[in-house]
Structure formats: C-alpha cells, structure tokens
Amino acid sequence: MSDKEKAMQQWMKEVNVDVTCLQSKANVFYFSDFYTDPHERLVALFLFQDETQIPLMVCPSMEVNQARDTGFKGEVIGYHDHEDPWQLVKKAIESRGIGVKKVGVEKQEMSLARAEQLSEVFAGVDIVRADEQVHALRKVKSENEIDALRKAAKLADYGVQIGIESLELGKTEVEVLADIEAALKKKNVVGMSFSTMVLFGEKTSDPHGNPGNRRLQRGDFVLFDLGVIIDGYCSDITRTVVYGEANEKQREVYETVLRAQNETLARCQAGTQIGELDKTARKLIEGAGYGQYFPHRIGHGLGIDVHEAPSMHEHNKETLVDGMAFTIEPGIYHPEIGGVRIEDDVVIENGNAVCLTNFPKELQIINESD
Structure with a gap:
C-alpha cells in the first residue's frame, strides 16, 4: 500500500468515512498511476477505510488492460457502453460485505447526475467532502x-x-x-x-x-x-x-x-x-x-x-x-x-x-x- 493510500485511510478513520469515490482524472492518476480521458464515460476509483480491502476501479472495458498495465494493485471492473457502471460498482461492493454509512466524494468535481447515481448505489448514506483532503496530500510533492x-x-x-x-x-x-x-x-x-x-x-x-x-x-x-x-x-x-x-x-x-x-x-x-x-x-x-x-x-x-x-x-x-x-x-x-x-x-x-x-x-x- 502506498503512503498516499495510507494517508487517505487514516483520514477516513478520523472522520469515519467508509468509502471514498474519486472520479477526476487527476485524482485517479494520483492514487493509481492510470491516466485516461474517458470523455463522458465514468472512470472512478474507490478507496476503503478497511485496510483489508483493496481499491476498486471501474473504467470502460476497452481501457482495462491499460489500467492493469500501470501496476495498479486493486480490482479493475470494465464495462461496455450498454451497461450501467454504477450497478457494477454496487454489485462489487456488496460482494465484499462492507457496511457503507458514509462516502467521501470530490465536491467540486462531481456532477449532479453522478451524485444522484452514487446516492442510488449507496442508498441512505451520508455523503461528505473528500477533495480537500486529497488536495492537501497533492500539495506536498514527493x-x-x-x-x-x-x-x-x-x-x-x-x-x-x-x-x-x-x-x-x-x-x-x-x-x-x-x-x-x-x-x-x-x-x-x-x-x-x-x-x-x-x-x-x-x-x-x-x-x-x-x-x-x-x-x-x-x-x-x-x-x-x-x-x-x-x-x-x-x-x-x-x-x-x-x-x-x-x-x-x-x-x-x-x-x-x-x-x-x-x-x-x-x-x-x-x-x-x-x-x-x-x-x-x-x-x-x-x-x-x-x-x-x-x-x-x-x-x-x-x-x-x-x-x-x-x-x-x-x-x-x-x-x-x-x-x-x-x-x-x-x-x-x-x-x-x-x-x-x-x-x-x-x-x-x-x-x-x-x-x-x-x-x-x-x-x-x-x-x-x-
């Protein structure tokens, strides 16, 4: 696990966030070394407070090999254009048996449409801002x-x-x-x-x-x-x-x-x-x-x-x-x-x-x- 991930997990423990959803190109790259311009398609990285849970990435199926070629250690889910990637995310997280009550998101990067889709995946959960913590990490370069x-x-x-x-x-x-x-x-x-x-x-x-x-x-x-x-x-x-x-x-x-x-x-x-x-x-x-x-x-x-x-x-x-x-x-x-x-x-x-x-x-x- 990278120092970046450890720092995010520590923050998630402090504020009791179960999952952080990152979907800006820059933040996905920062934590995974995978950079892509998906246009209107969803690329998202999910980080978990639970240290036993590896990160989860969802991306278009045509980019799965590129994501894996970066050396990304987490789970990669690819989807076709006719599929709803959010439903695949829901299924993948449910299969892990994780109880999700609070989700961190990039407030300034997430559109209303995606916020609504996220709320459907994690029904009834609290959604809080996580981008300020990510920016704090990114400010200090290695x-x-x-x-x-x-x-x-x-x-x-x-x-x-x-x-x-x-x-x-x-x-x-x-x-x-x-x-x-x-x-x-x-x-x-x-x-x-x-x-x-x-x-x-x-x-x-x-x-x-x-x-x-x-x-x-x-x-x-x-x-x-x-x-x-x-x-x-x-x-x-x-x-x-x-x-x-x-x-x-x-x-x-x-x-x-x-x-x-x-x-x-x-x-x-x-x-x-x-x-x-x-x-x-x-x-x-x-x-x-x-x-x-x-x-x-x-x-x-x-x-x-x-x-x-x-x-x-x-x-x-x-x-x-x-x-x-x-x-x-x-x-x-x-x-x-x-x-x-x-x-x-x-x-x-x-x-x-x-x-x-x-x-x-x-x-x-x-x-x-x-």
Missing part, C-alpha cells in the same frame, strides 16, 4: 513528483527557446506556435499542459489571449506561455521579449515586472504566508503606477494539473512548506503599451525556493539577424 516537474520544466525552457528562434517579421502567432509544438514533439513530448499561447503586440495586453493570424511587426512585445506534461506532471512558463526595438515604456513595464518577480521569489521560503507573496509583487507594481493592470493572483499550485492547490492569492494564509510546487507570475497588461508576464515554476526544498524553469529573464531584444 521526490519522484519533483523529478517529473523538473523534467517538464526543462522542456518548457526549450519550448521558449524554439519560439524565439522562430520569430520572423510577418510571421503569424499560430505559425510560431506550430514551430514550438513540432519541436517539442521531436523531444517525445506527448501532450502540452494547456493550449500554447503566443501573442504579438497589442494582443499581449490580454492575460489569456488567443493566438491567431496577427503578424509580427517591429517593436512588438511577444509573449510565450506554454508547458508540457512529463510522466503525468505539468510545467508552465511565461516569457516576454521584444522584436526589433523596445521603447522606453516597454522597458519600464518589463523591468517593473522583473523586479516584482525577483522580490517575490526572494520571499519564497518555508514558513512564509502565501498571501504575503502576492502582496509583495502587488505593492511593487502599484508603487510603479501599474497596479490596475495586474488583474490576477501571483501564481498557482502545479502538479498533475497545471492549476491546482494552493491558490496563490493575497488572502491565502497558508504557509509554504517543503515539497510545495507552484508558479510565480506577476504581470502588467497595459492596453496602450502591451503586456508583460514572467512566470517560473518553483519548488520549496530544504526551506528555500528552487526555480525549476531557468530560461533567461533579462529583457531580450530579438532582431532579424538573431
């Missing part, structure tokens, strides 16, 4: 998880380098994006953490802009935001450069964001309240006169999901501990000047921050000859 994050971060650095090398006057955002992802595929990257973002000029002032057919011009800010998935774990990096030449305002905005990130990174130590990190960056950006153009939190947790706990906002009173992995990504998005964001992946090790992404951060002016 060495193996950190190794995967480190590998993913290295390839994210490479993706930015490819993007910069791809820049040419008149080239479109999506053409540069295609060059990045093609190069990463050649490095055996199977999936991106999220939709790759390449934005030029005025489009950089939208924090979550959509790449399109905007063509590169001299004097443009160019913003890259990308990440890859390695061994089930995500990276997430943002870098901003200028193509051709940078004006005074562009330099001012860039240097403000860079100072904000550097000062925030310096405060990333075990014992520091997460909210203080956001306040550090926000105070500096506000002091430079750009506070209204920094509309988001300083960062987010990073792991199996590219956005996971903890949420790095100014009101979060949690403290950093060894093993936490997260991003630090201040930004300024000015409608007339353009947008700058600098984002790195960070892990707390031996009390201090270690940046996993290491692409250079000093302002780069990219010329055609480069």
